[in-house]
Amino acid sequence: MITDETEMESWLREFIGTYGGVAGSVHVRQGEGVALAxxxxxxxxxxxxxxxxxxxxxxAGLALERGVAVQSCNIQTDDSGVVRPGARAVNxxxxxxxxxxxxNGDVVAIVGIAFAGERAEFLGAELQxxxxxxxxxxxxxxxxxxxxxxxx
Numbered sequence: 001m002i003t004d005e006t007e008m009e010s011w012l013r014e015f016i017g018t019y020g021g022v023a024g025s026v027h028v029r030q031g032e033g034v035a036l037a038x039x040x041x042x043x044x045x046x047x048x049x050x051x052x053x054x055x056x057x058x059x060a061g062l063a064l065e066r067g068v069a070v071q072s073c074n075i076q077t078d079d080s081g082v083v084r085p086g087a088r089a090v091n092x093x094x095x096x097x098x099x100x101x102x103x104n105g106d107v108v109a110i111v112g113i114a115f116a117g118e119r120a121e122f123l124g125a126e127l128q129x130x131x132x133x134x135x136x137x138x139x140x141x142x143x144x145x146x147x148x149x150x151x152x
Contacts, residue, residue: 008026008037008038009038009039009040011026011038011137012024012025012026012038012039012040012111013040015111015113015133015134015137016040016041016113018133019113019115019130019133020115021113021114021115022041022114022115022116023039023040023041023042023113023114024039024040024041024042024111024112024113024114025038025039025040025042025050025060025110025111025112026038026039026109026110026111026112026137027050027053027060027109027110027112028108028109029064029106029107029108029109030052032054032055033052033053033054033055033057033061033064034052034053034060034061034064034109034110035051035052035053036050036051036052036053037109053110059071059095059096059097059112060097060110060112062097063097063098063099063107063110064099064107064110066099067099067101067105067107068099069096069097069098069099069127069130069131070096070097071094071095071096071097093114093115093116094114094115095112095113095114095115096112096113096127096130097110097111097112098110098111098112098113098130098131098134099134100134100135100137100138101135101138102138108138109134109137109138111134111137113130
């Protein structure tokens, strides 16, 4: 079980490496949004503006609201409204935000991963593998989520 942010960052580094990403984040549920719990290769300004992401804002907030993965083929040029301007500070192009559901189906965390190059939409097996891997995070972060939910 992951019991602190350092362990969560280690898990995130492994996750990013598994899929060939260059940056990523883990946000855990906090009230009507998600709070940044771990980040790898995110500039300080991005960490600052994503410290708390409200439901429906940016990729993490939309993944929380929709309960499904939210993706962009190129965060540098995306004009769909999914990508917030601050995300462009990350030295990456393609990105996906993966919701992690608990046993009741509630979203308890969002795992984000960004890739160096532009990519076509993540489909089928690749997206399913990433979602399953992100879901495996649930058992490992319950202590952190519990502290954030209860304010301890």
